Amino acid sequence: MSQELLKKAAQSSMKTDVPVFEVGDTVEVSVRIVEGDKERVQIFGGVVIRRSGHGISETFTVRRIVNQQGVERTFPLHSPKVSGVKVLRGGKTRRAKLYFLRDRVGKATRLKQVAGQKKRPAAASEE
């Protein structure tokens, strides 16, 4: 009973249309950035290497290479500042966390593409 109440309390600030993507997908994340009173959208693209947590505290990590330097950014999935996640390419993976990508450079970081954009159960990982 109390666990349900906890969920209800967090429900109001959770997204109803959670972006659908999986670990291994190449994505573009739109992040709203407020500078003074102006607001703009920044795009961060890369491979999703991790999804962690559940409910309102779920996060995902995107890795990309900038100037031969690996850069990873972790986003809260339900943050209003993360305005969208666009899947560019599906990647086939056999594990949940792609930490092995950190040890690879160049062509070795490519993941096998999922044949076509396979239909995914909508927000199956969400409560």
Next chain:
Amino acid sequence: MLTALLGKKIGMTQVYDGDGVLHPVTVVQAGPCKVLQIKTVETDGYDAVQLGFEDIKAHRATKPLIGHARKAGVKPQKFIREVRLGAPDEELASGQSVAVEIFDDIQHVDVIATSKGKGFAGVMKRYNFGGQTASHGVERKHRSIGSIASHGTNAGTGPKLKKGKRMCGHMGMERTTSRNHRLIAVDKENNLLLIKGPVPGPNGTLVQVRVSRTAKANTAK
């Protein structure tokens, strides 16, 4: 005006505000509380309201409790506390139910509850003493209190220690007031208060939530 409610600590979670800032919040199920008794200056010498939270079965209550609740026309209550009133409140009547609506325009609240019991705790945990050094000849006394007095510090107390010397002993499981928590949201549908930060006690503990007495924001906005 009624300024407090009784409730139950549900647990902690997080919520986003309008700016996309994530706040850690404690969810408290506050009320609906039953008014068991109205105390007035004429009869009791002061103005107050006696509130009850959570019905209990009659066979789990004592006869005095049952009789007291019957006067207000309600079931016996699990958690009963009194809330002082500045002036008599005409809108309150015994037997009436009060809910989270009283916190509608409130920015900050105080929470009163029984803290988590820590058992018999040493001085480092209980009073943040420093303990002794790891080396320099210290053996088996790394977390101990050290010297408790000297001839100089004890002056005037004779052969005894000064009263109130902080030592090891029972810690926690005592009434604790945690003040000036920002009230992030009020969920009227589920009778929930979302209070910023942690509040005393384990989940499921019975708490009193009152309008903050010291926060300036309550009066300003």
